[in-house]
Amino acid sequence: MKLVDYSCKNQVLLVVLLSLMILSCDKFSQDVTIVPPSAPPLSRSTIGYGMLTSSYTHILDNPQQGAVSLGYLRKGAVVPVLERKLVENNKRIESWVLVKGTYEGWLKEENIEIYENESQAKTAAELLN
Secondary structure, eight states: OOOOOHHHHHHHHHHHHHHHHHHHHGGGOSOOOOOOOOOHHHHOSOSEEEEEOSSEEEEESSSSTTOOEEEEEETTOEEEEEEEEEEEETTEEEEEEEEESSSEEEEEGGGEEEESSHHHHHHHHHHHO
8 A cells, every 4th residue: 555645745835825826926026007987976967867746846046935036947948957955944945956048046946856877867858749
């Protein structure tokens, strides 16, 4: 019966693995500059694009009930959404959005659906009809 010396085989295997590790590390020894992709929430000036869901929605100069109406937008209109704001009204929190279209002003977020980009909002507006 022949006895196999496993300790010698293990040592050879260990030397081979260590050699491979050392050789593979040489490729990545240079400094590599990583440029992250632009993150849309940090790099764009709008939150998204909104499509009006109410028949007529008044655009107000302030995010509050009783503010001055600057004009109105019709159902299906697509506008850039610049800002969101939570406002307390009679112990209720309401969400308002600042839009910029024919008029730049505020409207309640319940009157608008917000999409990531303009083409999504326009597609939703087309499907609305």
